[in-house]
Amino acid sequence: MAKSPPVRSYPIPTRKHPPYRPIPILPRRRAWYQMPDAIAGLVLLGLVLCLAALGPVLTGCDPNTIHAETRLQGPTSQYWLGTDQFGRDVMCRTFYGGRVSLPVGLLAVVTALLPGLWLGLIAGYQGGWVDALVVRVTDIMLAFPSILLALLIIAWLGAGVQNAMIAVGLAAMPRYIRVVRANTARLERAWFVRAARIVGCTDTRILIRHILPNVLPAIIALAALDIGWAILSGAALSFLGLGAQPPMAEWGAMIDQGRGFLRQAPWIVLVPGAMMTITVLAVNLMGDGLRDALDPRIR
Amino acid sequence: MTQRVLGTLPTFLGIATLVFLAVRVLSGDPASVLAAQAGGSSALLNQLRTQYGLDKPLSTQYLAYLSDIARLDLGRSIFTGQSVAAMIAQQAPATLALATTAIVLAVALGLVLGILAAMHQGTWIDRVCMGIAVLGVSVPIALSGLLLILAFSLALRWLPATGQGTPLHLVLPATAMGLASSGSIARVVRTQLLEVLDKDYIRVARAKGLSEIQVLIRHALRTTLPTLLNLVGLQFGFMLGGAVITESVFARQGLGRTLVEAILYYDYPVIQGTVLVSAAIYTGINLIVDLAHCYFDPTVCER
Numbered sequence: 264m265a266k267s268p269p270v271r272s273y274p275i276p277t278r279k280h281p282p283y284r285p286i287p288i289l290p291r292r293r294a295w296y297q298m299p300d301a302i303a304g305l306v307l308l309g310l311v312l313c314l315a316a317l318g319p320v321l322t323g324c325d326p327n328t329i330h331a332e333t334r335l336q337g338p339t340s341q342y343w344l345g346t347d348q349f350g351r352d353v354m355c356r357t358f359y360g361g362r363v364s365l366p367v368g369l370l371a372v373v374t375a376l377l378p379g380l381w382l383g384l385i386a387g388y389q390g391g392w393v394d395a396l397v398v399r400v401t402d403i404m405l406a407f408p409s410i411l412l413a414l415l416i417i418a419w420l421g422a423g424v425q426n427a428m429i430a431v432g433l434a435a436m437p438r439y440i441r442v443v444r445a446n447t448a449r450l451e452r453a454w455f456v457r458a459a460r461i462v463g464c465t466d467t468r469i470l471i472r473h474i475l476p477n478v479l480p481a482i483i484a485l486a487a488l489d490i491g492w493a494i495l496s497g498a499a500l501s502f503l504g505l506g507a508q509p510p511m512a513e514w515g516a517m518i519d520q521g522r523g524f525l526r527q528a529p530w531i532v533l534v535p536g537a538m539m540t541i542t543v544l545a546v547n548l549m550g551d552g553l554r555d556a557l558d559p560r561i562r
Numbered sequence: 563m564t565q566r567v568l569g570t571l572p573t574f575l576g577i578a579t580l581v582f583l584a585v586r587v588l589s590g591d592p593a594s595v596l597a598a599q600a601g602g603s604s605a606l607l608n609q610l611r612t613q614y615g616l617d618k619p620l621s622t623q624y625l626a627y628l629s630d631i632a633r634l635d636l637g638r639s640i641f642t643g644q645s646v647a648a649m650i651a652q653q654a655p656a657t658l659a660l661a662t663t664a665i666v667l668a669v670a671l672g673l674v675l676g677i678l679a680a681m682h683q684g685t686w687i688d689r690v691c692m693g694i695a696v697l698g699v700s701v702p703i704a705l706s707g708l709l710l711i712l713a714f715s716l717a718l719r720w721l722p723a724t725g726q727g728t729p730l731h732l733v734l735p736a737t738a739m740g741l742a743s744s745g746s747i748a749r750v751v752r753t754q755l756l757e758v759l760d761k762d763y764i765r766v767a768r769a770k771g772l773s774e775i776q777v778l779i780r781h782a783l784r785t786t787l788p789t790l791l792n793l794v795g796l797q798f799g800f801m802l803g804g805a806v807i808t809e810s811v812f813a814r815q816g817l818g819r820t821l822v823e824a825i826l827y828y829d830y831p832v833i834q835g836t837v838l839v840s841a842a843i844y845t846g847i848n849l850i851v852d853l854a855h856c857y858f859d860p861t862v863c864e865r
Contacts, residue, residue: 403580406577406844407844408844418584491700502810519704533705536702536704539705540701544697
């Protein structure tokens with residue numbers, strides 16, 4: 264039997280261990296098909312959009328014709344979801360209401376996003392007194408509850424759908440300025456931005472090509488979550504009589520006009536209310552999914 | 563701490579300035595609105611301008627406005643002639659009572675939903691609780707308010723739909739607002755709890771034999787307190803805004819209703835006063851929240 268080779272002892276390496284650095288656990292990004300809630304939201308929103316866009320075309324109905332003989336009727340074969348106090352078709356008005364409320368919500372967010380984005384980028388990148396001024400004004404605007412800010416802006420602009428949209432947008436703007444500015448100020452000190460500056464990029468190029476793409480995901484996630492809020496706020500202003508004015512079919516205004524008939528004809532309130540809830544729910548579900556996909560760090 | 567308190571003074575000044583700019587400068591001349599309503603002679607217009615000090619330069623007006631605010635003089639309503647400060651003193655308690663009740667309801671409901679969801683993470687209980695939370699955020703306050711009236715007032719006749727006075731009158735409006743805000747509270751509570759529940763000290767607490775409820779109350783929930791407190795401060799602003807709609811739905815007196823009526827009638831002093839006071843209340847609440855935050859978590863304020 265061969266002798267087993269002698270066991271050689273090796274010296275234990277005495278090098279120092281590298282400093283322990285825990286690897287941060289990042290939330291895993293998920294593909295869209297792994298987010299059933301977001302898909303449900305997308306389908307619901309598609310449905311609502313179809314109803315608002317195609318409903319009036321397919322049924323050929325008229326939201327504003329007054330039929331005195333069919334006031335406050337419950338659901339019938341002619342009016343599937345009943346009529347209001349002027350005999351107008353509630354289903355038809357709800358379709359047309361979507362054509363007002365949906366764009367108002369969307370455009371309000373755009374109104375907030377575009378100036379907010381640029382102000383935030385410039386303030387965060389420039390620093391100095393520009394930054395100080397923007398931050399101070401933003402802080403003051405954030406000291407108002409947002410609906411109150413919207414009401415103050417309405418008091419200045421006057422009532423109306425467009426003004427309600429602008430008011431909701433301006434009221435939301437400080438949130439965007441704050442997020443963009445914080446991100447920009449952080450990125451402005453990043454190595455890749457310094458490198459870009461050394462290579463000779465102009466400030467505009469650095470802002471647009473290097474900083475903007477890194478700020479965008481957070482801001483898109485914020486905007487997606489804000490659309491639902493904007494639809495609710497726009498409708499709330501109309502509900503208070505400060506947005507869409509009476510003959511116009513708009514969800515908030517419909518709820519306002521129908522609430523006097525809650526006992527006899529609850530469908531005047533319930534139909535546009537349910538449609539609005541479904542819309543906002545769909546947008547929120549989608550927004551949650553989009554946030555998880557784009558910017559897992561928020562919340 | 564004193565620094566934080568003094569730090570709000572510029573914010574108050576900023577709020578006052580922004581309101582001054584929005585109401586006095588941007589919306590033009592209240593006197594011309596008044597004069598137009600009274601028939602519109604230029605003599606009347608000039609007289610009103612002098613009466614309200616609108617013929618003076620803007621800087622003088624601004625200083626006069628600030629000194630008025632410092633003396634808690636918010637002017638008089640253009641229509642009723644009533645002192646705005648007195649109007650607000652009369653209306654504010656109703657709104658504050660409503661907002662406070664709603665916040666209490668929202669926190670209670672949000673905690674229950676959030677805790678249930680976090681304790682049963684990934685099960686149907688979690689999904690149902692979070693579903694309720696998203697739904698709560700998505701329902702317009704006007705609709706939930708009217709649904710509550712329809713169910714509990716018109717159908718069941720348990721609670722009064724409109725008016726105020728008794729605590730019973732508070733139930734429905736506070737529920738409508740609380741539902742809307744409980745959703746965001748539930749989500750935050752759930753996320754915070756999930757972060758904490760697999761920490762070592764929770765495992766120790768379980769290992770030493772505490773029941774799940776004791777673990778939750780003594781150890782896990784404490785860590786959510788600062789975040790919850792901050793959120794309550796933010797939600798209070800949402801309540802002050804939501805009160806505008808809720809007070810209209812339930813025909814209640816309050817700051818929100820006063821403000822909307824003032825906007826509809828272009829009653830500038832009242833708009834100015836109510837917005838100022840609401841923003842000041844909101845800032846004050848958030849100051850209190852920050853100070854409470856310091857108390858619960860002294861590391862925040864050391865620096």
